[in-house]
Amino acid sequence: MERYWNEEIECASREDMKKLQDERLVAQVKHVYENVKYYRDLMDEKGVKPEDIKSTEDLHKLPFLSKADLREAYPYGLLAKPLSDCVRIHATSGTTGKRVVAFYTQNDVDMWEDCVARAITAAGGTEDDVVQVAYGYGLFTGGMGIHGGSHKRGCLTLPMSSGNTERQIQFMRDLGATILCCTPSYAAYIGETLHDMGLTPDDIQLKAGIFGAEPWTEEMRRSIEKSLGIKAFDIYGLTESSGPGVAFECSEQTGMHINEDNFIPEIIDPETGEVLPEGEVGELVFTSITKEAFPLLRYRTRDLCVLSRKKCSCGRTLIKMAKPMGRSDDMMIIRGVNVFPSQIETVLIEQGYSPNYLIEVDRVNNTDTLDISVEMNPDQFSDKVKDMQKQERDLAEAIKAMLGINPKVHLVSPKSITRSEGKAVRVIDKRNLHD
Amino acid sequence: MSNVRQISVFVENKPGKLAEAMKLLKSSKINIRALALADTKDFGILRIIVNDTEKTVDILKDASYAVTVTEVVAISIPDSAGQLSRVLDILGENGVNLEYLYAFIGKSDRSVSFVLRVDDNNSAADALTDAGIIQLTENDIAEM
Structure with missing residues (x-):
């Protein structure tokens, strides 16, 4: 009712x-x-x-x-x-x-x-x-x-x-x-x-x-x-x-x-x-x-x-x-492609990762770079390096499928990304520093 | 035949991160018997065998570390040329795939100890036993 x-x-x-x-x-x-x-x-x-x-x-x-x-x-x-x-x-x-x-x-x-x-x-x-x-x-x-x-x-x-x-x-x-x-x-x-x-x-x-x-x-x-x-x-x-x-x-x-x-x-x-x-x-x-x-x-x-x-x-x-x-304002143009943080968040949650992440955009040798730090999932932790690298690769591929551009994914420790009590800061665009 | 439990810990590849984990173990008086670190650009995987596995896992998990426990085979072989090669041959002949291995300080200066992470612990243990290679238990390692 x-x-x-x-x-x-x-x-x-x-x-x-x-x-x-x-x-x-x-x-x-x-x-x-x-x-x-x-x-x-x-x-x-x-x-x-x-x-x-x-x-x-x-x-x-x-x-x-x-x-x-x-x-x-x-x-x-x-x-x-x-x-x-x-x-x-x-x-x-x-x-x-x-x-x-x-x-x-x-x-x-x-x-x-x-x-x-x-x-x-x-x-x-x-x-x-x-x-x-x-x-x-x-x-x-x-x-x-x-x-x-x-x-x-x-x-x-x-x-x-x-x-x-x-x-x-x-x-x-x-x-x-x-x-x-x-x-x-x-x-x-x-x-x-x-x-x-x-x-x-x-x-x-x-x-x-x-x-x-x-x-x-x-x-x-x-x-x-x-x-x-x-x-x-x-x-x-x-x-x-x-x-x-x-x-x-x-x-x-x-x-x-x-x-x-x-x-x-x-x-x-x-x-x-x-x-x-x-x-x-x-x-x-x-x-x-x-x-x-x-x-x-x-x-x-x-x-x-x-x-x-x-x-x-x-x-x-x-x-x-x-x-x-x-x-x-949140929209980033990376290598000419419009990217919203929300698109990346969608992929992370779908793939079983926590919604805590940090996106860093920079420009190196006139090319935009997209680095995404993601907290690794402790349930998926393996003692084998190749398994962990595969997780990074799989996630990068899923994000690429969503955005059309290749990101670098970095797995970081659980709970290492600062939690927000208000509006979360998820993007650092370093390109502005060069302008 | 008892396999040995190895603790693996996810550690970011940044200054001070390994030290943080070590400090945690130090303050709880955990003694590390064997240690190896595999690293990539972003992170490392710390593999340790300790004198108190349960306590170590609890301490690390409480501090939000990603931790996993895997069973590995530990052996002690004479400290002379060709001994490791012989072990690897035995594993290969028995179809056991080796993921990684590392050496640690053994009981005496005439022998050397290794941790072997293989895809099939039972086959490896049987093959090594048949070849007369000394395998160490978790207790053996704790008491070293």
């Missing part, structure tokens, strides 16, 4: 949803044009007036915003409300340059928490659940965002933050946590630690996990589900839009429903900016139609994915986005 947090919205007819989106979009464009000089200039430059936007069909007329715009407008350039109306600030980790700061009014926080409450409900969460929040608390949206949504849903909320993994497991056991929320790489680490402590999924009461904030594969999902004895749900979001909860997974586990009453998605060709039809892979673009303080219109996420309006067995009519193949 599927439960909904806001059935009227989550199961609305397409006509009703479009009507709501049209109204909200028109009002939002007016709000932004009047209050955000930075975006008004972009619109003027393009010759678009707020009156030109009458419905979602006109969305394509609006200019895009990119991460570069956010950096240029840092910190207040895209703020649409006086600071006295704002109650919260969050920021991105700033790993790819200057931080992005986002502002929230109380309504913005309420909307965000409502989106997260939908996600928790879709994962089976009720008042009877204990939600363990093992995302980092702080500027990062993960901890506070899930925390607020869990409160709103009425779950008993355990604000653990990330880290101190044995204590996470102790609290999980002692207080009977039923839903775990963290990054997928941290969930995998918690699962590994559970087993190291001599415990099994039977020793904990977890039934579900809501994992996001970094790309993860279907293979990783199955591996986490097995190690923790749970059903694992994906959640999507970005600080620029609010945080986790922009989209969430239902029991069908075939993509995430976008909370399109708040965020209108588009898929565009990342080269030309042209809007692509449903079903085609392209860059995901979001327009926030209810955010007050930091309302980004046509924000380019750099996430590559597909949208689908196929009927979902859960009964929700919200449009679905496939699990992003990766952020276009």
Whole structure:
């Protein structure tokens, strides 16, 4: 029996949803044009007036915003409300340059928490659940965002933050946590630690996990589900839009429903900016139609994915986005071939290796090199060198079959690759150093 | 006829990695009776025979090392020209394939000891016994 947090919205007819989106979009464009000089200039430059936007069909007329715009407008350039109306600030980790700061009014926080409450409900969460929040608390949206949504849903909320993994497991056991929320790489680490402590999924009461904030594969999902004895749900979001909860997974586990009453998605060709039809892979673009303080219109996420309006067995009519193949930032071009870390992860898990790995890309004599350090599987350890070398070779061949390029595979000791308690760092691209 | 248990340990081919493993054994007062290291560019496989196999395996596994125990044949032969060649001939004539071997310090300076890793321990042991070659038990090695 599927439960909904806001059935009227989550199961609305397409006509009703479009009507709501049209109204909200028109009002939002007016709000932004009047209050955000930075975006008004972009619109003027393009010759678009707020009156030109009458419905979602006109969305394509609006200019895009990119991460570069956010950096240029840092910190207040895209703020649409006086600071006295704002109650919260969050920021991105700033790993790819200057931080992005986002502002929230109380309504913005309420909307965000409502989106997260939908996600928790879709994962089976009720008042009877204990939600363990093992995302980092702080500027990062993960901890506070899930925390607020869990409160709103009425779950008993355990604000653990990330880290101190044995204590996470102790609290999980002692207080009977039923839903775990963290990054997928941290969930995998918690699962590994559970087993190291001599415990099994039977020793904990977890039934579900809501994992996001970094790309993860279907293979990783199955591996986490097995190690923790749970059903694992994906959640999507970005600080620029609010945080986790922009989209969430239902029991069908075939993509995430976008909370399109708040965020209108588009898929565009990342080269030309042209809007692509449903079903085609392209860059995901979001327009926030209810955010007050930091309302980004046509924000380019750099996430590559597909949208689908196929009927979902859960009964929700919200449009679905496939699990992003990766952020276009994560994509490496190695010897002219597009490579995502997630492709390598898929092969590793299929071949029985742990999802802990390190990819190093370098350029030697004008040729790109791809080195992948993988933790050897202790169950496959042999005293014969030739057996071990064969394992390296077999893995390199499987990766080559996936990517089309030859990697160098290095087997390293079990548990020697640093475990992540937040977003995992899996790629070191040394080529940038030479530029 | 009892075969001897050899412990193999996966050790990365990086400075200090072997020392880490050795320190672990030292702190538990494990005495290594025989040792050989096979290495590749990325990793080495440390093969040891110790005075307390169970304890050593536990210590290494607790420290997250990949460990495997295999049975090997240990022999003691006179320290003179042609003795090893004779052993290898015996194995070859009996269709026993040798994966690797290594020497270790024996009981006396007139004999030398070897660990033989073969594909068929029983055939090797029978053939060596028939040829009158002294085979060592795990106890023999522990007490050396």
